[in-house]
Amino acid sequence: MREKRIVNVFQILFLLLVMFVFLFPSYIALLTSWKTRIEVSRSALSFPETFAIQNYIEAIRKSQFLTALKNSCAITFPSVLLIVICSSMGGYSIARHSAKHKIFKYLDRLYVSSLMIPFQILMIPVYRMYKSLRLLNTLQGMVLMLTGVSIAYATFLYVGFVKSIPRELEEAALIDGCGPYKAFFVIVFPMLKPITTTVAALHVMWLWNDFNISLVLMQKESVRPLTVKQYYFFGQYASDYGMAFAAAILTMLPVVIFFMAAQKYLVEGISGGAVKG
């Protein structure tokens, strides 16, 4: 019994050490964001003498934080809504028909293969396409593109989950004369809630952090989301670490808060959907 307790203490100590290692970079970011320029140059590890709140005020003003925040929201949330609707329907259809109809099986394969395509390959054609369609620098264009590139993975997650839920309920409904569309939205969709929350939570996080696509498509200052704003901001104020990190913390705050709230669903859904897929 005592031996077990010693093992336990050792495990907890080790866990604490690993936690410290993982937390350390975030701690440094938080610490630096409160320090003045002179304090940073004197020592990277010292504790701030006075909490330099002006870093945050400057960061909000100089990076036009509120505009960028509004853009990020206007891009992320409509895209996630579209992704959930389109890929839940698509995933359901693929999961139920891929055994009988070859075409659904091939579509599934196509989606999975497309996950390996790096966006850099599509950059130039997408830019050309958007220029001729006059979609460059528009929030709607950005929503279309983000939804499109996310469909494959989201559908993949839905396919895995739908396969694990029994057909009986929907079949009973179909026999009772319920149409296939009503059967999906009234009976199946509510059962997909766990994976829907995961897909939504994951994509809120990923689209919020998207860099490649917005870098290419959002060239005007007024439509840039937070990540791209931050990229240029870091370039411009590279020497002023305090303010740069303040801007970084401000950008991360919404995602981390969101994660804390959605944590449970993320964990459950990743377990349920991704593995069985």
Added chain:
Amino acid sequence: MKRKSDWSAYVFILPGFCFFCFAIMIPLVMGINIAFTDWNGITDTYTYIGLKNFTDALQDQRIRQPILNTLYFALLGTAGNTMVSLGLALLVNQKLGKIASAAKMIFFIPVCFSAVLTAFLWKFIYRDVFGQLFHIKNLLGNAALVILAIVIMGLWNSCGINMLVYLSGLKNIPGDLYEAARIDGAGAFKSFRYITLPLLMPSFTVCVTISMTSWLKEFATTMCSTGGGPYGSSRTVSLYIYENLYDYSKAGYGQAVSMLFVIFLVVLGNLVSAFFRAREVEA
């Protein structure tokens, strides 16, 4: 009873498929077209030059280093990711009470960070913090260690999510298997080797495939932290393609390289996933 024609299955597919075509298929086809031209990425006109770009790519000396770097990234990144994520999952899975759920959260927080921010933060850590703590020179400036340094950043940024996948795999293994093994006299190592590992195969399939392909595509973190340097020692194939498009004005050539690269990725991804799928067993 059955309706004569039920189009609902196709209707359900359609909206998602349209978005998919718009964002991926159409640009991909446009890209294939560009790969057969000498387009420079700027002008409106270009001429078709047949397979020249592809034969050039196969003879290109300068592509060798990026290919080797990319394979090194993938090897180091996938091995690191598997070990660290599985290690974290095993650690969190021990019955340690509240601290384990706190740990789970802390390991996941870096996943919320964008590549831009990760690179910026770790650049500062490598240069100022490590310099001050251990008195070592910036790892990102060391040609031999730069890839390792970037992989460490990437692991910090991505292990949380794979940890969750492994954790759920571990939770699905029935406890009585371990009990039976213990009664039969198997030690901790043996029960890990003969129970945990085989039953975790579905998690390996997902994690290894996804982390390997994402390391093969490595772009954003490297771009933001070293830009491929020093002296091209961290330049990946993705970066090389990007440079051809934007810096050398050889969009056609870059596009041809990227086509070959995609074929390689798809084949390798399918092989690896088939390898692990074949080793999955039912609990």
